[in-house]
Amino acid sequence: MAVAYEDRRVQGATGLEAIFWNHQDRVLRAAYRITGNMADAEDVAQSVFLRLLASGGQAMEQPESYLYRAAVNGALDLLRRRKAAGEVPLDAADEVMGSGPRTSPERAVSNAEVRRWLRAAIAELSPRAAEIFVLRYVEERDQREIAQIVGTSRATVAVMLHHARARLKKSYRGFQRGER
Secondary structure, eight states, X not given: OOOOHHHHHHHHOOHHHHHHHHHHHHHHHHHHHHHOXXXXXXXXXXXXXXXXXXXXXXXXXXXXXXXXHHHHHHHHHHHHHHHHHTOOOTTHHHHHHTSOTTSOHHHHHHHHHXXXXXXXXXXXXXXXXXXXXXXXXXSOOOHHHXXXXXXXXXXXXXXXXXXXXXXXXXXXXXXXXXXX
């Protein structure tokens, strides 16, 4: 059975290279789910691995958890910086234009606005609450997995999810009234 070139590279990789090849897709997907923009997600993933390289790749017991958290936090930081600067991603128009033949332009605009609101609202949560919310509702992890990833109890996860949902619900009501 032939092994693809990339597979051989992963199997023969050690240290930081192995960490990169084994986790790059997960880091990129985590960042993309928060930013909604592949270019931004690639920037976040690149900075996550560059920081890891700059730190000398200190031994990590759970690289998957560390890298996932770094990707989520990096993506949230990017959204916060963009909001503070009043920037709008260049692909925001593409979301509406590429909406497909079955979606009306009004519906496409509405969907894009709700996605932008949700990204901004998640960015306003504390980093830990945002991470837990994304793990639960974007990554579809259960509370036991989330508790393990973030290093806390299931009860803490449940409480933080409750508070995050309440805060997002209140924010959404304001969004619907045009307060955002």
